[in-house]
Amino acid sequence: MGFFTDTSVCIGCKACEVACKEWNAVPEDGLEFTGMSYDNTQGLGADTWRHVAFIEQSKPIGQNETGVDHGGAQGGAQDAGGMRWLMASDVCKHCTHAACLDVCPTGSLFRTEFGTVVVQEDICNGCGYCVPACPYGVIDQRKGDGRVWKCTLCYDRIGVGQEPACAKACPTDSIQYGPLDELRERAAQRVDQLHGLGVEDARLYGHDPDDGVGGDGAFFLLLDEPEVYGLPPDPVVTTRDLPSMWRHAGVAAATLLGGLAAVFAAHGRKGGAR
Template identity: 65%
Template sequence: MTNVFDAFSGTDDALYGPLPDPAADAGFAGDHPKRVGFFTDTSVCIGCKACEVACKEWNLVPNDGTDASDLYRLTGMSYDNTGDLGASTWRHVAFIEDVRPHNTATTGHLPSALPAVSGGPVPGLPRDAATAPPGPGGSSSGTIDLLALLPDSGAHGQQTPDDERDVRWLMSSDVCKHCTHAGCLDNCPTGALFRTEFGTVVVQDDICNGCGYCVPSCPYGVIDVRESDGGAHKCTLCYDRLGSGLEPACAKACPTNSIQFGDLDELQATADARLAELHGLGVEEAQLYGRNPDDGVGGDGAFFLLLDEPEVYGLPPDPIVTTRDLPEMWRNAALTAVGLGVAAVASFWPGRAKRRVRGGTRR
């Protein structure tokens, strides 16, 4: 296990930076299982919410409301009825309706794994239709009119006429990132949060005292305290299923394989190949999020392929573990304490007796 003095001296990566094996750093023997995680490919997410339902059913997560009148917490803004991750929402399917003035939105490419509505250009196609990625030889493989899917009643709250706006749907199933450097774990005073042999981060309900220190420590705003029991809760990556050789419930239920589970190194290779495929199809805005081990949390155990900037999905563009600056803070505090101590000693140190000569007499 990491020596705390090495961490604060800056000679170890216990609090920030790349960490090849978080489980070994937590004290597990070298023969522990390989690190596992999630790769969520948002380009094939259809927003069905099967992952949300499977997560709640398997983990017995209560409804998102606090009472019967708030049972489903309908936002009234979109099909996204949960709004965000929380103590009772361990999987959150985000529905992003990207509506902008015409010619200002990024082209909404159809995922290559899904068929286009038609086999080629359609005469008289509205100019707001999203086009599929170019096929071999630069020809379009098909088109689909996104605006035709919207109701004419203005239920989406848009005041701009249909022919003056561009609309694109983005969907993504968000989850706890199981960070390499988990601020929630580092700041837990009771040890309720711990690193498993699979490299994941889990809350022990019977040890958590509900202090809430973990909540502001998470750079993603994932973990939260549940009002009904006073404890902190978040995704466990189905720790009980992992111990039995089963994949997490959400990945098992995903019908499009948008949520992929497996050894983290294999998932990273799969994600790199998928990103290269999308770039080759002309989807230049596609990017991986949480894949980089040199980012502010040392890379995530659950990472994503996004079709736009992280902010569009409600994700922080540059997450940083809250303990990253602890070594420097403590070093500065120590230097300040030493300086104050030296000043205090100097102010009370007995000086040499002053000698005065008055009328030929020395004192």
């Protein structure tokens, strides 16, 4: 199970942020003026499990060669001067190959029966190993607490057949929840539809099971390059080289031990000769 976030119909209302905080009792944040348009939280963190980004551009929405706007509601707002806002609700990607799981020493992070990745805060010891391991910079330690917190994809809700709070609250169905195979098929159809309307920049991100993290459990339809949204263009599981590193370390250790054994053996022979 997972999320498909269609940013082309996101209106930036932040209903997802509010619903996430209310249902999961996430502490308030983003109360300071940042000067970043309407983006008061600026990014995902321990106290922001859903983050609505506002990106202002001077690029028109989906115009064809005649200059007629075919974007409609797609891509957020556009003013008379040709400026547009790209609005996108970001969240933990629930990676298929999750590096955070690989490095957690306590088992606090675990894979659920729905394929999502959840933190058990009562087991987390605050070591922070998972923070740099995440290729998306999602996981964060809470100030004054030390433990890590992130989206659980409302594990308690989906366990009883309900959709996550953010998807439930989204008024435009920008956030869609369901089986990943169905969501991927629906997303591909949506991209084809937008291309037919002249929105050639529409593309999917995180949907490919053959990418560097095995596909994301939360993927997106974007209207520009991933970097514009603050997303890495080619994310990879950061622990992919761990097996070979351990093998090299094992070989090095065995060689070192063999060398020490040879030295002691030689020393013993010399001592016996005396």
